[in-house]
Amino acid sequence: MDMTIQLGVNIDHIATLRQARGESYPDTLEAARTLLALGADYIVIHVRHDRRHMQETDLKRLCDAFASKIHLEMAPSDDMIDLALKHKPGSVCLVPEYPNELTTSGGLKIEEKDKADLKQKINILKKAGIRVSLFVDPKANAVRTAYNLGADIVELCTKDYSKAKTEKQAQALLSELSLCSLLGRELNLEVHSGHGLNYNNVRDVALIDAMQCLNIGFSIIARSVFVGLPQALLEMRNLINRE
Numbered sequence: 001m002d003m004t005i006q007l008g009v010n011i012d013h014i015a016t017l018r019q020a021r022g023e024s025y026p027d028t029l030e031a032a033r034t035l036l037a038l039g040a041d042y043i044v045i046h047v048r049h050d051r052r053h054m055q056e057t058d059l060k061r062l063c064d065a066f067a068s069k070i071h072l073e074m075a076p077s078d079d080m081i082d083l084a085l086k087h088k089p090g091s092v093c094l095v096p097e098y099p100n101e102l103t104t105s106g107g108l109k110i111e112e113k114d115k116a117d118l119k120q121k122i123n124i125l126k127k128a129g130i131r132v133s134l135f136v137d138p139k140a141n142a143v144r145t146a147y148n149l150g151a152d153i154v155e156l157c158t159k160d161y162s163k164a165k166t167e168k169q170a171q172a173l174l175s176e177l178s179l180c181s182l183l184g185r186e187l188n189l190e191v192h193s194g195h196g197l198n199y200n201n202v203r204d205v206a207l208i209d210a211m212q213c214l215n216i217g218f219s220i221i222a223r224s225v226f227v228g229l230p231q232a233l234l235e236m237r238n239l240i241n242r243e
């Protein structure tokens, strides 16, 4: 097993807090700087169509400072592709987005009729030097689709796993995540996972052999309210450490 696993920290909710009062703080750039200095591998942000938390200015400032470390989650719409091409984060993750959802509701549902368009968009991003991830449910056919469309990365959705009601359900979902990770690795895709991972449920996902990166947001930002961002990051790092 590769002993290193990467951690992308989603800082959307730093911006949520700022937007709640319409202030200029807490500053997303300061959060990113703090996290990267303490060993976060990537800073993840989701710029939503409704701009409920992250704004274009956040994306700009973050990309100006740390482009290669910025992982932008976004809907695969034309305006968002333009935004990515304008600010050039190191990577983007294409996610489904629906109005009024509390958070991303699951992986992309890629229908046959949408494939050519998606493939073209992935190609445009890649040609601009942006690595492309597809957020999918942990199903073998979805991983194969990500590969066939030319993605560099597949991010397996851990939402169902994080909501599992019984240990048996959790174990079954972990097996799916594990099989899909192996398939992703065989197809030479970089394998990520995320959504709903927290201090109680992350360890088993981190121990999946082919898993290369975990993208975690809400639980780290929530914990930081009590212990501060550096300590919240350190605790998560210790939990996902395989050594």
Ligand code: PXP
Binding pocket: 010, 012, 046, 073, 093, 095, 103, 104, 135, 155, 193, 194, 195, 196, 197, 215, 216, 217, 218, 219
């Ligand atoms: N990965 C993706 C694709 C997401 O959409 C999200 C939520 O923005 C996350 C990871 C992080 O999820 P959470 O905030 O529940 O850790």
